[in-house]
Amino acid sequence: MDAHATALIGPGLNPVQPNRMVRFGMFTFLASEAMLFAGLIGGYIVLRLSNPNYIPAGVHLPVLQTLAATAVLVGSSFTCIWGERQARAHKRPTWALFITIVMGSLFLLNQVFEWSHLYHEGIWFNTYGTFASSFFTLTGFHGLHVFIGVLLLIAAWMLSLAGKFDGNNHNFLDCASLYWHFVDIVWIVVFAIIYLW
Amino acid sequence: MAAVAEPRPLESGVAPVALDPHVHAHHEQGIFRTYIWSHDHKMIAKQYLLTALFFLIVGGLLAMGVRYKIAFPNVPIYGLNWLLPSYMVSEEGVILPQMYNMLFTMHATVMVFFVVMPLLIGVFGNYLIPLQIGAPDMAFPFFNALSYWLYALSGVMILCSFFVDGGAAAGGWTSYAPLSNNAAYNLTQKGQSLWCLGIFVNGLSSLSGAMNYITTVINMRAPGMRMFRMPLTVWALFITALLLLLAVPVLGAAASMLYLDLNFGTHFFQASGGGDPLLWQHLFWFFGHPEVYIMILPAMGISSEILPVFARKPVFGYRAMVWAMAGIAILGFIVWGHHMFVSGMNITLSAVFSVSTMIIAVPSAIKTFNWMGTVWRGSVRFTTPMLFALGFVSMFVIGGLSGIFMASTPVDLFVHHTYFIVAHIHYVLFGGSILNIYAAIYYWFPKMFGRMMNETWGRIHFWITLIFMNLTFFPMHNVGLGGMMRRIADPTQYEHLRALQPINIFITLSAFVLGASTLIFFVNFFYSMFKGPKAPPNPWEANTLEWTLPSPVTLHGNFEKTPTVYHGPYEYSVPGMDKDFLPQDEPLKPEVKLGGH
Ligand code: HEM
Numbered sequence: 001m002d003a004h005a006t007a008l009i010g011p012g013l014n015p016v017q018p019n020r021m022v023r024f025g026m027f028t029f030l031a032s033e034a035m036l037f038a039g040l041i042g043g044y045i046v047l048r049l050s051n052p053n054y055i056p057a058g059v060h061l062p063v064l065q066t067l068a069a070t071a072v073l074v075g076s077s078f079t080c081i082w083g084e085r086q087a088r089a090h091k092r093p094t095w096a097l098f099i100t101i102v103m104g105s106l107f108l109l110n111q112v113f114e115w116s117h118l119y120h121e122g123i124w125f126n127t128y129g130t131f132a133s134s135f136f137t138l139t140g141f142h143g144l145h146v147f148i149g150v151l152l153l154i155a156a157w158m159l160s161l162a163g164k165f166d167g168n169n170h171n172f173l174d175c176a177s178l179y180w181h182f183v184d185i186v187w188i189v190v191f192a193i194i195y196l197w
Numbered sequence: 198m199a200a201v202a203e204p205r206p207l208e209s210g211v212a213p214v215a216l217d218p219h220v221h222a223h224h225e226q227g228i229f230r231t232y233i234w235s236h237d238h239k240m241i242a243k244q245y246l247l248t249a250l251f252f253l254i255v256g257g258l259l260a261m262g263v264r265y266k267i268a269f270p271n272v273p274i275y276g277l278n279w280l281l282p283s284y285m286v287s288e289e290g291v292i293l294p295q296m297y298n299m300l301f302t303m304h305a306t307v308m309v310f311f312v313v314m315p316l317l318i319g320v321f322g323n324y325l326i327p328l329q330i331g332a333p334d335m336a337f338p339f340f341n342a343l344s345y346w347l348y349a350l351s352g353v354m355i356l357c358s359f360f361v362d363g364g365a366a367a368g369g370w371t372s373y374a375p376l377s378n379n380a381a382y383n384l385t386q387k388g389q390s391l392w393c394l395g396i397f398v399n400g401l402s403s404l405s406g407a408m409n410y411i412t413t414v415i416n417m418r419a420p421g422m423r424m425f426r427m428p429l430t431v432w433a434l435f436i437t438a439l440l441l442l443l444a445v446p447v448l449g450a451a452a453s454m455l456y457l458d459l460n461f462g463t464h465f466f467q468a469s470g471g472g473d474p475l476l477w478q479h480l481f482w483f484f485g486h487p488e489v490y491i492m493i494l495p496a497m498g499i500s501s502e503i504l505p506v507f508a509r510k511p512v513f514g515y516r517a518m519v520w521a522m523a524g525i526a527i528l529g530f531i532v533w534g535h536h537m538f539v540s541g542m543n544i545t546l547s548a549v550f551s552v553s554t555m556i557i558a559v560p561s562a563i564k565t566f567n568w569m570g571t572v573w574r575g576s577v578r579f580t581t582p583m584l585f586a587l588g589f590v591s592m593f594v595i596g597g598l599s600g601i602f603m604a605s606t607p608v609d610l611f612v613h614h615t616y617f618i619v620a621h622i623h624y625v626l627f628g629g630s631i632l633n634i635y636a637a638i639y640y641w642f643p644k645m646f647g648r649m650m651n652e653t654w655g656r657i658h659f660w661i662t663l664i665f666m667n668l669t670f671f672p673m674h675n676v677g678l679g680g681m682m683r684r685i686a687d688p689t690q691y692e693h694l695r696a697l698q699p700i701n702i703f704i705t706l707s708a709f710v711l712g713a714s715t716l717i718f719f720v721n722f723f724y725s726m727f728k729g730p731k732a733p734p735n736p737w738e739a740n741t742l743e744w745t746l747p748s749p750v751t752l753h754g755n756f757e758k759t760p761t762v763y764h765g766p767y768e769y770s771v772p773g774m775d776k777d778f779l780p781q782d783e784p785l786k787p788e789v790k791l792g793g794h
């Protein structure tokens with residue numbers, strides 16, 4: 001091609017890079033997930049600000065226990081990063097993923113206990129005004145995300161066992177772990193506004 | 198030369214497998230993979246097209262029902278009484294107020310979520326983005342197919358809601374609390390709940406689409422296709438996808454909360470439990486205002502594409518067009534309060550929303566000016582797509598002007614919740630979105646189906662549509678200013694509205710003609726699909742990349758060889774060139790210089 005044509009085309013686009021593209025797509029997805037939580041959290045904040053006695057007397061949330069669960073979830077983000085690093089170094093991230101899955105499941109288990117505890121105390125979606133509404137909706141939506149995250153990690157773990165991450169393609173692992181970090185960050189916000197505020 | 202190297206084939210899994218077209222050319226796919234669970238963006242676009250046209254008929258019939266009830270509130274329709282349950286029609290066959298509420302609620306829901314959005318974004322987003330940027334397919338074909346099927350599923354849910362106990366949702370498409378979240382008020386717990394679920398699933402469909410469009414536009418443009426060489430349709434769809442991505446999840450959150458209020462006894466929007474009905478309005482309109490731009494930006498992109506082609510002139514102010522759309526999109530997120538002036542909002546806040554809304558009219562006006570500048574002194578070819586695009590520009594001016602009236606708080610206090618609003622909605626959505634959808638279908642039909650639509654019938658369709666849409670929607674301004682409220686089943690019950698009844702009857706009769714005129718379009722559409730004259734590759738002599746391909750584009754992977762782009766898409770009538778158009782993949786003659794960008 002002659003110089004004239006080259007000048008006209010200009011810098012152009014690099015050849016399509018699938019890895020970059022998959023991560024990019026994942027980020028767009030997470031942006032919309034963030035807006036979903038922004039809607040729910042925004043609702044919580046509005047309702048709470050307009051209501052001086054927001055947390056009804058008689059409701060005691062297990063702050064310390066949940067703090068421990070939070071630590072486990074945050075920790076699992078780091079084990080997940082460890083897994084990503086291993087995959088990038090062409091080592092199978094089987095153990096790292098396994099530990100992450102266990103930690104994620106522990107978090108979920110704690111949430112199940114907490115919900116059932118509250119339920120037995122007579123606190124449920126339809127009681128105690130907007131506090132209970134928001135509490136169960138926010139933690140429920142988040143818990144659902146953790147659950148999906150665990151499923152994704154289990155899938156990644158099985159791919160790892162099957163040796164699928166031995167090569168250069170670990171898109172699936174990358175996406176699962178991005179999702180996992182996202183779920184983690186959302187939890188920190190949820191924890192802060194529900195348990196610490 | 199390195200910059201134009203062939204993109205290398207993508208690795209397996211998520212990315213399109215068809216960068217090398219020959220991979221696909223050789224193995225035939227079964228009926229299931231070709232027509233049903235297709236991963237080809239062109240087939241998915243056609244699936245969207247047929248489904249959304251079906252919903253256009255549904256939504257249209259609902260509208261006819263609405264208009265019938267307003268004009269002839271007590272005239273029975275024989276047969277309805279044995280077709281429909283007794284809470285919908287009386288024994289004689291008169292439409293009852295509860296059914297009227299269902300009719301207008303579902304009319305708007307269907308038109309917004311199942312007709313306009315899928316037609317603009319599902320059909321033309323899917324069809325045009327890869328073709329116009331020179332890509333083999335969308336970035337994530339699987340999610341693209343998923344997007345269509347989620348849309349179809351949500352459509353089935355919405356249709357089913359008519360048949361549940363209590364009938365379909367009846368609280369308006371805006372579903373204001375406390376009407377929507379109290380079964381005692383809306384009389385259809387199940388219908389309203391299905392509405393929430395349907396909207397949620399529909400939102401998931403929009404998101405898979407939006408994700409795809411954004412990723413595709415950013416990552417898969419052909420060599421030389423810089424951002425500022427993209428056709429304005431692609432720009433519009435790209436910006437729309439960003440809006441979808443950020444606005445639709447908020448509706449998802451709101452619909453979930455509404456669903457929980459209805460079925461789990463939460464108190465989000467329930468004042469008696471400490472909740473706040475106004476929270477619904479804020480969440481809904483935080484989505485709702487971007488949503489109206491989601492429904493108009495792609496339409497604006499379409500007209501920006503069609504006007505230069507048939508005026509044989511470069512689009513006037515390409516960059517201004519892009520920045521105007523970006524400005525509209527950003528401002529669109531901070532004006533939602535203009536729907537809530539009468540909600541008891543703080544007066545300062547209301548002034549802020551007023552001003553931000555009026556500012557949004559500026560980029561809208563820039564675009565209108567540029568469309569006129571594009572056509573000005575062009576050698577205009579009045580084809581059917583061009584007529585519709587010109588019709589859009591004129592109708593949009595009327596709708597935009599009434600918008601500015603309403604943006605001013607004192608005026609809105611008077612016209613809010615009257616037929617004036619209904620007039621505004623329809624000038625922008627029918628005169629804006631729907632006219633451009635027609636324009637786009639007439640324009641890209643040859644590329645999609647390989648045959649031309651009939652011009653004569655196209656023009657007849659255009660003129661009847663244009664005339665009768667004005668006869669239908671313009672008088673709505675008058676009845677609105679005359680004090681007629683939206684969403685009332687029987688205006689003759691109100692003393693002060695009786696004098697307006699003749700206008701209402703006139704509107705309804707015009708609406709019937711407008712509805713019937715759609716038949717012309719449908720006959721033309723289906724007849725031409727099978728019997729129309731064969732289309733050449735570039736029947737309109739246009740520049741964008743899809744016209745460099747055969748009609749219809751059959752290859753799964755689109756381009757035999759990745760095209761190289763040398764200039765912007767609107768180089769018409771360039772002095773010194775042999776023909777008056779210049780496809781984006783044809784270089785200029787070395788001695789010719791482009792004027793503008
Ligand atoms: C110059 C631009 C525009 C301005 C200043 C404007 C302003 C407004 C205002 C202030 C309202 C609220 C009126 C009320 O309820 O009292 C409104 C309602 C509405 N607008 Fe616009 N608008 C503009 C363009 C558009 C466009 C382009 C669309 C859609 C394609 C649109 C669709 C709607 C709809 C659907 C409603 C009614 C929603 C409902 O209550 O059901 N508008 N507009």
Ligand SMILES: [Cu+2]
Nearest residue numbers: 486489535536
């Ligand atoms: Cu608005």
